[in-house]
Amino acid sequence: MSATEIKSVEITTGINGLEKVILREIHGSSVEVYLYGAHVTSWKNEQGEELLFVSSKAIFKSPKPIRGGIPICFPQFSNLGSLEQHGFARNRLWTIETDTPPFPPNVTNGVFVDLLLKPTEEDLKIWPHSFEYRLRVTLGPGGDLMLTSRIRNTNADGKPFTFTFAYHTYFSVSDISEVRVEGLETLDYLDNLQNRERYTEQGDAITFESEVDKIYLSTPTKIAILDHEKKRTFVVRKDGLPDAVVWNPWDKKAKSIADFGDEEYKHMLCVEAAAVEKPITLKPGEEWKVRQELSAVPSSYCSGQLDPNKVLQSSLL
Incomplete structure (x- = not known):
């Protein structure tokens, strides 16, 4: 079978009969997206190693x-x-959108799927705003995973709406105590464990020895997660998302979460591209576009590129 004959987009049935889309890249990497939640549940590299964490529960x-x-x-x-x-x-x-309005041109020739969410009548009762949310999930030729979001205000009553947002990414790590995050040092953050009090990060890099739930502010467009044991570095590149949430529940909180294994906190870390501190407001007809790109590279990756002062002004686009 030639590379061009490999099926790159497959719609199939997943757990509990839920529909999902599988994207495959010719070198072996893959992504699975459930239509329930437009939820990426798997991202594998060319060796078939899972890069995202999903709880066994x-x-x-x-x-x-x-x-x-x-x-x-x-x-x-x-x-x-x-x-x-x-x-x-x-x-x-x-829903899968086949007739998609033009997206910004991709820097990649990867395989992708376009998904669409519109509010139901029940949604309008709890959040009375009409919107269209388009999500493009792209698997690049090098195995990178890109999520591009476009949210449009379609209110007919002339009213703006305001929202906050995050890609709540769970990375799979070998051992949380052996992981460090670079690119957020010296920045201010809001501590969710301290009623969102504002502090300034003091360490050279972020390491983990207890529960962490912080919203870092005015973050660079590039953040790295270094996993020493796996000799792997995740690089998060983001555009239009000024904040970054870092979360690990640690042992006590993990035991209180029903759909989370007691010991699973050791093997995951959430680093989330977000817009939280300053909510986004859209007038009718206005559209908000943001993007997150994830890559996994060997740990020889030069972390010096992550000086916030150097990359704060850089852009993905």
């Missing part, structure tokens, strides 16, 4: 969001507003 059934992968937090991040925690986009059924 994840519940693939409405109304529970899937624990792990990349949940989409919209139109609310956290539980500070009137909606359910992290909004409702992550536990709604999205």
